[in-house]
Amino acid sequence: GIQVEQSPPDLILQEGANSTLRCNFSDSVNNLQWFHQNPWGQLINLFYIPSGTKQNGRLSATTVATERYSLLYISSSQTTDSGVYFCAVERITNNNDMRFGAGTRLTVKP
C-alpha cells in the first residue's frame, strides 16, 4: 500500500519561531490533507491540498504532486499551535479512503 512519511517526528519551538513540516508519499494520490490534533484529541482539517499552495493566516501548505511531497509552514508559532500534525493522502480509487502518516508532534514553549 501507499507509504506516508512525516518528518520530523518531534519538534520543539520557542514562541514566535517558524517551522516547516514535511510529508513524503510513495505513490500518486488524489487528495492530500493536513490535520492538527489538539491536546484533547480532536482532529481538525487544516488544508485540502492535492497540489499547489494555500495559505490560511499563519499557516500555509505546498504540495508538489509530481515529486510526491507536501510541506506545512507555521509562521510566528504560538503555544496554541502545539499538538500533533498529520498528513493524510487519498489513493486513486473511488472510495475516498485516506492513509495517514505517523505525525509530527509540535511543542511550542512560551
Added chain:
Amino acid sequence: DVKVTQSSRYLVKRTGEKVFLECVQDMDHENMFWYRQDPGLGLRLIYFSYDVKMKEKGDIPEGYSVSREKKERFSLILESASTNQTSMYLCASITPLGGGDRGYTFGSGTRLTVV
C-alpha cells in the same frame, strides 16, 4: 457545521467481551471511516463504508467488523475484545469544503481500554 458524534469518550471492557462503538453523522454523507490511533503509528484504517450496507476492509480489519444499516450510523464491532485492541478509535465522514474540495470531519474519539 457537520457533526460526527461518537457515543462514548472513554470505555473500559473486559477481555472477551463484545464491544460496540457507535458513530453518527448528521449531514447525509455517504462515506464513513473507522481508524485507530496508536502512539508512533498515526491513524490506521480499520474499515470504511461508502454506502448503506456496503463495507470495505482497511489496512487492519482483523478482529473487527462493521455495520452500516442506515446512512447516518456506522458501527465498529469488536467481536471478542483483546488487550491489543486497547487504543483510541476515531470515526470520520467526508465533508464538502466548497469549490470541489473535500475533507474529513472526525468525531472526538473513543478511548477504549481492554482489561
